[in-house]
Amino acid sequence: MKVITVFKWLRNPQDALVKADGSIEWPGVKMSANDDDPAVMEIAAALASGDEIIALTIGDGDLAWAAARGATRTTVITDALTEVNSSVTGAILAAAVKHLGDAEVIIIGDSSWDYGVVSAFIGQLGRPALAGVTAAQLQEGCIQVTRKLGSVSQVLEVNTPLVLAAMATQSEKNEPSMKQVLTARKKPMEKLTLEELGFSSPFTTVSSLKTRFPDTPPAVLIKGDDPVCACEELMAALHTEGVL
Amino acid sequence: MSMKSLIIITDERRVGGMLMAARTLSEQVIAVVVGSPSLAETVATWGFERVLNLEPASGIPAEAYAALLAEVTADIKPRLILASDMPSSRVLLAAVAAKQNAAIIGAVRAITVCGDTIITSRSMADDKVLEDIKTAGVIAGIFIGDDLEKPQTQAVAIEHIEQKNAAHIKLKGIIEPEGNAGLLTAARVVSVGSGIKAKNDIKLIEELAQAAQAEIGCTLPICDDVRWLPTHRVVGSTHNQIAPELYIAIGISGQPQHLAGVRDAKIVVAINNDPEARILKNCNYGIVGDLYKIVPALTAAFKNLV
Ligand SMILES: Cc1cc2nc3c(=O)[nH]c(=O)nc-3n(C[C@H](O)[C@H](O)[C@@H](O)COP(=O)(O)OP(=O)(O)OC[C@H]3O[C@@H](n4cnc5c(N)ncnc54)[C@H](O)[C@@H]3O)c2cc1C
Ligand SMILES: Cc1cc2nc3c(=O)[nH]c(=O)nc-3n(C[C@H](O)[C@H](O)[C@H](O)COP(=O)(O)OP(=O)(O)OC[C@H]3O[C@@H](n4cnc5c(N)ncnc54)[C@H](O)[C@@H]3O)c2cc1C
Numbered sequence: 001m002k003v004i005t006v007f008k009w010l011r012n013p014q015d016a017l018v019k020a021d022g023s024i025e026w027p028g029v030k031m032s033a034n035d036d037d038p039a040v041m042e043i044a045a046a047l048a049s050g051d052e053i054i055a056l057t058i059g060d061g062d063l064a065w066a067a068a069r070g071a072t073r074t075t076v077i078t079d080a081l082t083e084v085n086s087s088v089t090g091a092i093l094a095a096a097v098k099h100l101g102d103a104e105v106i107i108i109g110d111s112s113w114d115y116g117v118v119s120a121f122i123g124q125l126g127r128p129a130l131a132g133v134t135a136a137q138l139q140e141g142c143i144q145v146t147r148k149l150g151s152v153s154q155v156l157e158v159n160t161p162l163v164l165a166a167m168a169t170q171s172e173k174n175e176p177s178m179k180q181v182l183t184a185r186k187k188p189m190e191k192l193t194l195e196e197l198g199f200s201s202p203f204t205t206v207s208s209l210k211t212r213f214p215d216t217p218p219a220v221l222i223k224g225d226d227p228v229c230a231c232e233e234l235m236a237a238l239h240t241e242g243v244l
Numbered sequence: 245m246s247m248k249s250l251i252i253i254t255d256e257r258r259v260g261g262m263l264m265a266a267r268t269l270s271e272q273v274i275a276v277v278v279g280s281p282s283l284a285e286t287v288a289t290w291g292f293e294r295v296l297n298l299e300p301a302s303g304i305p306a307e308a309y310a311a312l313l314a315e316v317t318a319d320i321k322p323r324l325i326l327a328s329d330m331p332s333s334r335v336l337l338a339a340v341a342a343k344q345n346a347a348i349i350g351a352v353r354a355i356t357v358c359g360d361t362i363i364t365s366r367s368m369a370d371d372k373v374l375e376d377i378k379t380a381g382v383i384a385g386i387f388i389g390d391d392l393e394k395p396q397t398q399a400v401a402i403e404h405i406e407q408k409n410a411a412h413i414k415l416k417g418i419i420e421p422e423g424n425a426g427l428l429t430a431a432r433v434v435s436v437g438s439g440i441k442a443k444n445d446i447k448l449i450e451e452l453a454q455a456a457q458a459e460i461g462c463t464l465p466i467c468d469d470v471r472w473l474p475t476h477r478v479v480g481s482t483h484n485q486i487a488p489e490l491y492i493a494i495g496i497s498g499q500p501q502h503l504a505g506v507r508d509a510k511i512v513v514a515i516n517n518d519p520e521a522r523i524l525k526n527c528n529y530g531i532v533g534d535l536y537k538i539v540p541a542l543t544a545a546f547k548n549l550v
Contacts, residue, residue: 018372035501087341087348110331112481112504114366115386116350119334123342128411130307132331144416149331150255151428151484153419156305159412165331169482170468205380206347209363211373214353219524224515224533227541234513235545237529243432243490243511244549 001104001160003048004097005071006121007037008109009061023211031061036109039168041069043136047105047143054103056096058089067184068176075100075190077197085206090120095197097125102161105143110165118165129163130156136164249273250322252313252340253287254306254332260392262326263290265355265385269324269362276317276405278306278336284402291397298405306332308410310339316405318343323362325384326352334386341384349377352385391508421476421484432458432490433509435479437502438465439495439516439535443472448539449494455546461486463502480505492542495535498523515539 009031017025044053048070055066055074067074080092097106110131111118122129134153135146145156145164176184194200220237224230238244249266253259253275266273275292277284284297298309298316313336325346327337341348351367353374364385365374427433434453440446453460461479466472479486481504491509495516496502503526506512514527515538524530531538 085347086350087346090348111350113500114350114368115329115334116348119338119341119350119384119386120348121338122335123338123348126311126339126342128307128413129310129335129338130331130413131334146419147331148482151421153421154305154415155417155419157412157414157416167482170464206349207378209376209378211368211375213372214367214374219514219527219530221519221524221530221532224517224531224538227533227537228544230531230533230538231541231545234529234531234542235549238490238511238513241511241528 001047001049002051002102003044003053004056004100004103004106005040005044005053005066006056006093006097006106006108007040007066008034008057009059010034018213033061033065034109035171036112036166036168037066038069038172039134039166040107040109041066041071043133043164043166044105044107045070046135046137047107049138054100056093056100058092063189064181064184064187067187067189068181071184071187073188073190075192077192077194079193086114086116087120087206089117090122091124092194092197092199093117093121094124095199096192099192099197104160105162105164107164107166110167112167122163122165125163127161127163128158129165130158131165131167133164133166134169136166246321246323247271248320248322249324249326250317250320250340251275251292252325252327252333252336253277253283254279254330254336255328256283256286257330258328258387258389258391259287259290260394261389262328262387263292264392265352265387265389266324266326268355269357270322274320274322276313278309278313278332281402285399288399288402289394289397291395292400294403295400296403296405298407301407301410303415304410305413305415307335308413309407310336311411312405312407312409314339314343323382324355325382326387327385329386329388337384337386341382344382344384346382346384347379349379349383349385352387353389355385388507422474427459427461427477427479427484428486430459430486430488432456432492433461433479433486433488434458434492434494435461435463435496436466436473436494437463437496438469440466440472443470445536446472448536448543452492452494452539452543452546455543456490456492458488458490458492461491463496463499493523493527494539496523497521498526515542 055071133147249270274294276296327333354365462473487508512527514523514530
């Protein structure tokens with residue numbers, strides 16, 4: 001079956017430099033694909049079983065990333081700004097999916113920190129959807145999906161059309177070989193602009209006022225040079241907190 | 245514009261926190277429970293003005309009713325829609341938000357009202373900062389802020405939503421994790437990371453856990469890379485999310501995937517010999533020192549307690 005996958009380039013937030021006034025700078029950060037996106041490609045391969053997998057992404061980054069992991073071709077939206085409004089990003093991705101024509105299954109990386117884009121994407125597509133998905137396979141004409149819900153996993157049977165938000169439970173185990181990367185660069189690549197997707201100037205009702213430090217008090221640090229004293233100090237504090 | 249709030253509920257997580265956040269702008273907060281009647285009955289005693297209940301047919305998960313939920317709540321026209329970060333709640337919120345043409349904010353920690361402006365504060369860049377966002381229209385937020393204790397209030401009557409038109413999603417089976425029941429409900433958890441040097445040294449942690457009457461947890465590498473502890477002990481976003489009163493992280497650097505598992509812990513203590521370790525910025529109390537010296541002292545301190 002035809003599958004569309006979405007992958008994302010992001011800045012690792014550990015590289016974010018928060019200045020004294022709470023504003024953020026990103027000095028010389030390395031972009032990487034989202035943690036969950038390798039899991040997206042694995043599930044896509046299992047479901048496509050040889051049929052077409054079209055990868056979709058926004059902006060710059062390694063456009064052959066998904067192609068090296070099984071995508072037949074890649075479409076990139078070149079001019080979308082993705083910083084402020086998750087709903088707009090989700091709507092742009094959904095419009096691109098519609099532009100790519102009917103796929104039975106659409107797979108996006110599930111969000112683990114900021115849940116906005118994935119929810120907006122699912123809402124805009126208006127198809128049945130499941131999040132927290134860790135595996136999927138074809139079985140007797142149906143799709144069998146495993147997803148995590150709290151501490152249990154559920155096995156579900158679903159029909160197409162379908163949207164899955166997939167979650168990785170570990171770092172990528174089978175990175176593509178050099179040969180796969182080189183072959184991937186020769187696979188078809190399509191560029192799309194917002195105008196081609198029918199977004200003239202994306203209307204947004206959301207604006208960022210400022211970024212600031214959270215009000216949570218900073219950590220209390222205790223020197224461990226004298227372990228016994230340090231532990232006494234800690235126990236006294238835990239006692240005051242009422243957790244002993 | 246209406247100032248009603250609609251809260252989508254599939255489990256009890258963060259119900260109190262969401263209600264309190266919605267209260268900052270709404271006199272009428274409506275809960276829609278997609279789940280069992282007993283969950284709806286519990287929610288009915290939280291202090292909502294209205295509680296609606298859509299009970300899924302047996303073997304059908306909540307998401308199958310996403311389109312129906314969007315349809316039956318269309319007339320409510322809320323200003324604010326909230327749901328927790330549970331996968332099923334997020335999918336329901338997605339459908340309702342699309343129907344209401346709401347702007348989605350993905351990681352809401354708090355809501356404040358300033359004149360007629362509603363400001364949503366969302367967590368950003370590894371929880372290092374909050375971003376204050378102004379939204380003109382309907383807001384749909386996925387709430388990750390603090391939860392509250394349940395207040396004692398009179399139950400409101402439950403309004404039933406007739407279930408129909410489920411999408412084809414059927415529950416075929418449940419895989420229960422082995423053996424982590426203790427970890428999930430423990431009041432205290434002692435957790436170990438790659439700072440521990442040998443499998444044999446885990447017994448230091450076991451001794452501390454015993455003295456502190458705590459369950460043992462660990463980071464992913466302690467399970468996946470060296471296999472010193474089983475998967476069901478792993479704490480983190482992709483494994484067990486826990487909410488103990490006291491979490492003691494030993495030789496753990498505090499990567500976001502790990503810390504996301506203890507977002508709801510009351511007090512996080514870290515023991516780490518690297519003063520620059522991330523976890524020492526993300527805990528309540530930190531002892532900067534060698535775990536091999538601190539842990540035995542802490543075990544003794546807990547033993548003295550009883
Ligand atoms: C190791 C690590 C730790 C992190 N820790 C945190 C943290 O603690 N707190 C925090 O706020 N952020 C954190 N982030 C950053 C976080 O990934 C991004 O800042 C933020 O965009 C939220 O990502 P998400 O995965 O939650 O959701 P999303 O960014 O929505 O990503 C989910 C999926 O949606 C799709 N998608 C979303 N946006 C786009 C786009 N613009 N183009 C194409 N596809 C898209 C992709 O398929 C992606 O896999 C971390 C990132 C890394 C690598
Ligand atoms: C898709 C994906 C999902 C993941 N899910 C999870 C998850 O659910 N849970 C999880 O835990 N991880 C998860 N991870 C892994 C995560 O990114 C980190 O790699 C991991 O949490 C780091 O474990 P650690 O803190 O034990 O090790 P390290 O990062 O190596 O930290 C060890 C720490 O020990 C300290 N130390 C060393 N010696 C001593 C000493 N003698 N005394 C005191 N301190 C000492 C060091 O200063 C250091 O801070 C995931 C990763 C990916 C890519």
